[in-house]
Amino acid sequence: MAHPVLAALALVAGLLLGHPASAAPGTTPEWAQLSAQQREILQPLEREWSGMEPERRERWVAIAQKYPSLNAEQQARIQKRMRFWVGLTPQQRAEARELFKQLHQLPPEKRREVLQKWVEYEQFPPELKDALRAAREKK
Amino acid sequence: MNENPSGARIARYLDDSVADLEPRIVRRLEAARERALDRVRERAAATSVGTSGGAARLAGPSHPFLQRLALPMAALVIGVLGMYLWQQHNAAPAESDEIELLADELPVHAYLDKGFQQWLTPSLQR
Secondary structure, three states: OOOOHHHHHHHHHHHHOOHHHOOOOOOOHHHHHHOOHHHHHHHHHHHHHOOOOHHHHHHHHHHHHHHHHHHHHHHHHHHHHHHHHHOOOOHHHHHHHHHHHHHHHOOOOHHHHHHHHHHHHHHOOOOHHHHHHHHHHOO | OOOOOHHHHHHHHHHHOOOOOOOOHHHHHHHHHHHHHHHHHHHHHHEEEEEEHHHHHOOOOHHHHHHHEEEEHHHHHHHHHHHHHHHHHHHHHHHHHHHHHOOOHHHHHHHHHHHHHHHHHHHHHH
């Protein structure tokens, strides 16, 4: 085996170079470098891809990897929501994640209640929605 | 074999000359020879330890620079490994959250709608 110090240096170099967070901008896959399957799944993002930060590209690649294991309904939802999600600011994405996490920890019956409340909310006239938003903003 | 006749002649001359030396000088020469042989034996022992294994080689006196380097290097490796594992640990949940959020029954814009958040508040507080 090589000298232990050299082996340690090789390990450090390997970790630094191999870790995605340390990859220089632009070293993550370009659209053309994605596999045909990844391109098909991530099709709604084709236009945004070139302007996307490496970290976000890697996240989408990871999502594309798990995508085939989802059912057809979930896949359709993802397809529909991809561009909307990409268009959000980092703060909005963080806010959505936070509430998602909070609601996901609820017991199943509470979770059903949340979904029911959304269905009701969607039926509200615009004035009522605006009044609720205004009340929320005042808090 | 007689490869170096002049060397043999010098050796014979020296051997003959030893007989003429004073006993005090002979004793000093013997002591000097012993000291020189001791040094050769020590060096041979150090070399055999140095080539017998990685850890022994680091601890051996022939690598003082590497010996000084070993501890900081070990600290660096542990540090980098720690950072790597910490980043992996923190990156994974965000990623799995994202795919679950996008595939969820509730649309993404619902999570951002302040009016819906207000409408939801009483249910969440109960």
